[in-house]
Amino acid sequence: MRQTTLCVPLDVRPESTERLSALIELLRRREDRPHIGAADNFALLSRAVPTLHFMSLSVFEHQSFDPIFIIEANFDGRPGPFWAQLEAQMGEDLREMLRCCKEPFDRTRNLYCAITAEGSRVPVAPYLEASTQRPSVFHHGNRGLTRDRIIAEAKLFRALREELDKPQNQGAQPYRGAEPEDVRDRLYQKMLPEHPWLGTPGPPRVSGTERFLDISRLFLFATMVVGALAIPGILMAAILQTPIYLAGVALFALVGIYLIARDRAPLPGTEVKTTFSLLGYLLKHAPLVLSVLLLPAAILTVVLTAVALSLVGLYGAITGLTGEMEAFLWPVSRAVILGVLGIVSTTPYLVWWLRRLEMRDHSQDSPHVDDDIATQMARYEDWVSQNHMGSIVLIRPGVLRSIIIRYGHMGLGLLLRVTATNGYLGSMRTVHFAHWAFLNNGSRLLFLSNFDQSWGSYLDDFIEKAHVGLTLAWGCGVGFPPTRFLIFDGASHGRRFKAWALASRAVSRFWYSAYPDLSVDQIERNHRLAEGLRNGPLNRADSRTWMKDL
Amino acid sequence: MKAWLAARLLGQAPRAMAVLRRVRPVLKVGSTVIVTRYDDVLEVFRRDDVFDTPYKAQIDVLTGGEPFFLGMRAGPDYDAGVKAMRTVMHAGDLARLGERAETLAATAVAAHEGGLDVVDDLARRVTFELYADYLGIPRPPEGRIEVWATRLFEFQFAGSPDDHALRAEVDEIAPAFRAHIDGEIARRKAAGLNGADDVMSRCLALQAAGETQFTDAFIRTHLLCMMVGGPPQPPMVIPHAMEQLLRRPTALSAAVAAARADDDERLWRIVREALRFDPLAPALPRVATADLTIACGTSRETPLAAGTKVFAAFASAMRDPRRLPSPETFDPDRLDHEYIHFGHGLHECFGRMMNEATLHRILKPLLKQPRLRRASGPSGRLSKNGVFADRLTVRYGP
Numbered sequence: 001m002r003q004t005t006l007c008v009p010l011d012v013r014p015e016s017t018e019r020l021s022a023l024i025e026l027l028r029r030r031e032d033r034p035h036i037g038a039a040d041n042f043a044l045l046s047r048a049v050p051t052l053h054f055m056s057l058s059v060f061e062h063q064s065f066d067p068i069f070i071i072e073a074n075f076d077g078r079p080g081p082f083w084a085q086l087e088a089q090m091g092e093d094l095r096e097m098l099r100c101c102k103e104p105f106d107r108t109r110n111l112y113c114a115i116t117a118e119g120s121r122v123p124v125a126p127y128l129e130a131s132t133q134r135p136s137v138f139h140h141g142n143r144g145l146t147r148d149r150i151i152a153e154a155k156l157f158r159a160l161r162e163e164l165d166k167p168q169n170q171g172a173q174p175y176r177g178a179e180p181e182d183v184r185d186r187l188y189q190k191m192l193p194e195h196p197w198l199g200t201p202g203p204p205r206v207s208g209t210e211r212f213l214d215i216s217r218l219f220l221f222a223t224m225v226v227g228a229l230a231i232p233g234i235l236m237a238a239i240l241q242t243p244i245y246l247a248g249v250a251l252f253a254l255v256g257i258y259l260i261a262r263d264r265a266p267l268p269g270t271e272v273k274t275t276f277s278l279l280g281y282l283l284k285h286a287p288l289v290l291s292v293l294l295l296p297a298a299i300l301t302v303v304l305t306a307v308a309l310s311l312v313g314l315y316g317a318i319t320g321l322t323g324e325m326e327a328f329l330w331p332v333s334r335a336v337i338l339g340v341l342g343i344v345s346t347t348p349y350l351v352w353w354l355r356r357l358e359m360r361d362h363s364q365d366s367p368h369v370d371d372d373i374a375t376q377m378a379r380y381e382d383w384v385s386q387n388h389m390g391s392i393v394l395i396r397p398g399v400l401r402s403i404i405i406r407y408g409h410m411g412l413g414l415l416l417r418v419t420a421t422n423g424y425l426g427s428m429r430t431v432h433f434a435h436w437a438f439l440n441n442g443s444r445l446l447f448l449s450n451f452d453q454s455w456g457s458y459l460d461d462f463i464e465k466a467h468v469g470l471t472l473a474w475g476c477g478v479g480f481p482p483t484r485f486l487i488f489d490g491a492s493h494g495r496r497f498k499a500w501a502l503a504s505r506a507v508s509r510f511w512y513s514a515y516p517d518l519s520v521d522q523i524e525r526n527h528r529l530a531e532g533l534r535n536g537p538l539n540r541a542d543s544r545t546w547m548k549d550l
Numbered sequence: 551m552k553a554w555l556a557a558r559l560l561g562q563a564p565r566a567m568a569v570l571r572r573v574r575p576v577l578k579v580g581s582t583v584i585v586t587r588y589d590d591v592l593e594v595f596r597r598d599d600v601f602d603t604p605y606k607a608q609i610d611v612l613t614g615g616e617p618f619f620l621g622m623r624a625g626p627d628y629d630a631g632v633k634a635m636r637t638v639m640h641a642g643d644l645a646r647l648g649e650r651a652e653t654l655a656a657t658a659v660a661a662h663e664g665g666l667d668v669v670d671d672l673a674r675r676v677t678f679e680l681y682a683d684y685l686g687i688p689r690p691p692e693g694r695i696e697v698w699a700t701r702l703f704e705f706q707f708a709g710s711p712d713d714h715a716l717r718a719e720v721d722e723i724a725p726a727f728r729a730h731i732d733g734e735i736a737r738r739k740a741a742g743l744n745g746a747d748d749v750m751s752r753c754l755a756l757q758a759a760g761e762t763q764f765t766d767a768f769i770r771t772h773l774l775c776m777m778v779g780g781p782p783q784p785p786m787v788i789p790h791a792m793e794q795l796l797r798r799p800t801a802l803s804a805a806v807a808a809a810r811a812d813d814d815e816r817l818w819r820i821v822r823e824a825l826r827f828d829p830l831a832p833a834l835p836r837v838a839t840a841d842l843t844i845a846c847g848t849s850r851e852t853p854l855a856a857g858t859k860v861f862a863a864f865a866s867a868m869r870d871p872r873r874l875p876s877p878e879t880f881d882p883d884r885l886d887h888e889y890i891h892f893g894h895g896l897h898e899c900f901g902r903m904m905n906e907a908t909l910h911r912i913l914k915p916l917l918k919q920p921r922l923r924r925a926s927g928p929s930g931r932l933s934k935n936g937v938f939a940d941r942l943t944v945r946y947g948p
Contacts, residue, residue, distance in 0.1 A: 111847025
């Protein structure tokens with residue numbers, strides 16, 4: 001099942017900030033309580049928007065900008081039906097909130113005016129849809145599990161536990177001492193009447209088509225990057241003889257590597273020793289790394305050669321000069337192959353350039369945090385076992401940084417789609433839905449996350465297990481702790497990183513989770529149990545493994 | 551021939567609307583506009599400050615110039631009219647109406663061993679009996695109330711100004727109908743309030759209690775309009791729903807199972823979903839009362855001059871994949887906002903709740919019959935006379 005993560009960023013009129021916050025608070029109070037006929041909080045929203053996993057409404061304030069209103073949504077399916085569902089439930093609330101926002105100056109201006117005019121009843125969904133910002137990087141925990149499926153499997157888990165814990169089953173517990181296959185089969189028969197969906201196989205979490213597209217996109221991206229890096233080499237190879245070109249590449253590469261080696265040392269007091277080793281990571285993922293490098297290089301060679309020959313052929317057809325194509329085949333192929341090889345000389349200079357920038361970066365070790373805001377944030381946290389955070393930071397300027405941050409995010413996002421398919425974010429088992437998005441012409445970076453446990457332990461988890469990815473994604477932020485080669489240090493500065501992250505946060509005034517008592521781990525556990533029941537009789541070994549989740 | 555052609559064109563409407571939604575969502579032809587996307591249909595229905603219903607002239611013919619809220623703009627008169635009728639036709643009646651509808655339908659089915667025509671033998675017969683009793687309008691000594699109401703409905707909602715024959719008929723029926731209701735009012739007053747619990751009795755009780763709004767003319771007009779606007783509709787939509795179920799064996803099985811289990815809520819959901827594929831009509835008309843722009847700020851933004859006739863294609867809106875998940879899938883668990891059967895906004899069908907209480911209950915006894923199937927031959931397929939369902943014969947039993 002396709003899932004969507006998006007946000008709607010809207011500039012707020014400064015004089016309406018308080019009103020907007022009050023409207024969000026009112027909406028939360030209305031929704032975040034039990035209603036008639038439903039014991040759970042947010043029951044109306046849950047029923048009206050049955051595809052929604054997580055949603056938040058926040059107002060971010062910054063001393064350099066007017067406040068910004070962010071609507072975050074993570075849901076199953078396409079955005080169109082989702083917006084219609086949301087409008088049916090809280091369209092008029094959203095309209096009032098939009099009236100607190102600034103009139104946009106882009107193509108959505110007329111639409112904004114139409115929906116916010118006095119007494120307007122024009123649907124708000126088209127405006128929200130038109131103002132939607134797609135994430136630059138996103139992660140879906142428990143990927144491919146729809147909200148209904150997560151809730152149904154949680155219900156099954158509770159039923160299984162109740163069955164095992166029944167008072168009459170104490171003492172002469174009917175399952176105790178039984179063979180694992182028998183336990184599984186008897187529980188299946190017991191559960192089937194109340195959970196008839198167990199009788200049919202579940203859809204795949206990630207379909208073959210989706211998987212194919214994810215991998216194709218990653219390879220296409222890698223091909224484009226390799227192509228961009230190979231351009232100087234291709235041009236040089238076209239005009240130089242092979243030995244001279246190769247000698248030049250080797251010389252430039254050596255100089256580049258020397259420069260990197262010279263400046264590789266961390267700045268005094270900024271190094272954080274971690275267990276992460278880039279070489280170790282590359283070796284561990286050698287097949288993926290090699291395929292992401294070599295396959296695009298091969299594709300690039302074939303494609304560029306074909307394009308060049310087609311152009312030659314076209315030229316020949318126009319001018320009547322035939323028989324020239326064969327003569328171009330080898331020179332073109334040679335230039336492309338040598339150009340791709342030339343990447344070994346261009347890459348070190350880019351890395352060194354980046355390192356020079358990092359050495360001159362300023363960080364903010366002790367950012368100011370408004371006590372009132374911190375108190376408010378604390379007030380909204382830890383009511384359930386999940387929490388929410390939102391942060392906006394400024395992005396460091398510069399051509400190289402701009403290119404790296406954009407394409408770095410793109411590559412990271414594509415890599416996550418290919419690698420994070422088991423429900424977890426690498427070794428992190430606490431992230432439900434998280435995403436980054438560029439705002440304000442790419443000058444600001446938004447981060448929104450829905451996670452298990454408290455904010456502090458969540459960031460500790462990040463710092464300990466995913467500091468490399470975090471530094472790569474967030475290291476472009478103004479004031480971020482000092483980084484080294486994009487991935488080292490940075491978020492590993494635990495205390496400094498947490499202070500920086502805290503200062504960029506906003507109060508999560510309205511935050512909705514469709515399953516607030518389920519952790520990512522528990523959802524995966526429920527899913528394994530459900531699949532074990534759904535997928536027919538299991539053999540003894542599989543049944544034994546399956547039983548460990550009971 | 552004209553009716554046959556209209557029925558054929560209506561049959562192709564879903565395909566045509568799907569094309570329009572994609573290539574020309576707001577189609578303007580002269581001073582007429584058709585909007586086909588969900589957002590735009592909703593906008594037309596919601597903006598009752600600039601879109602009026604075009605019914606007032608016909609209503610005046612039916613009522614002899616007395617006002618009825620369907621022909622009014624939003625305002626105190628409209629609110630007062632609706633509020634008054636809600637005091638005499640209230641939610642407390644729904645359960646009783648549903649039960650009565652099912653009982654009448656069971657009788658109708660029992661009277662036709664082996665098969666029946668869903669249009670005449672079931673839907674029309676049950677609906678008129680149900681609502682005539684509920685409203686308190688007895689059968690006229692001359693003429694048939696089904697014919698009167700249906701012809702006036704046709705004039706009101708689907709009639710052409712050029713149809714002089716229909717107008718001549720209406721000029722005879724409408725005064726007769728009004729006189730018939732006046733006669734009943736007079737009879738009841740003369741007989742004293744005898745405790746009958748129908749809408750007319752409630753109106754007369756309020757009149758007797760000093761509610762000045764409930765004049766004889768008000769009671770007559772509103773009962774007439776309720777009779778004209780209400781009962782002719784179920785004989786149109788119930789066959790539509792049955793036809794859609796017959797086309798989908800899985801959905802029909804689900805409906806049969808729900809009927810047999812007396813699961814009325816489930817059965818309503820199934821019938822409602824069936825009607826999404828063929829509701830009362832493809833579109834409802836509105837008239838722009840001022841110069842305005844619809845779909846403002848979108849690529850389909852269209853300025854309209856005052857007087858432009860706008861058809862809000864709600865049938866198309868309910869199949870718009872931009873706002874409905876998998877609209878071509880038969881899914882009874884859809885959300886309420888995905889259905890616009892009864893219009894939306896100010897002039898949403900006054901009888902919506904009554905329809906929700908009765909439509910599925912009328913089908914229920916039929917669905918309970920064993921081996922429910924189409925009759926063989928053309929009579930087993932829904933045929934229409936213009937927008938009106940004409941015939942759909944089903945068989946059941948061995």
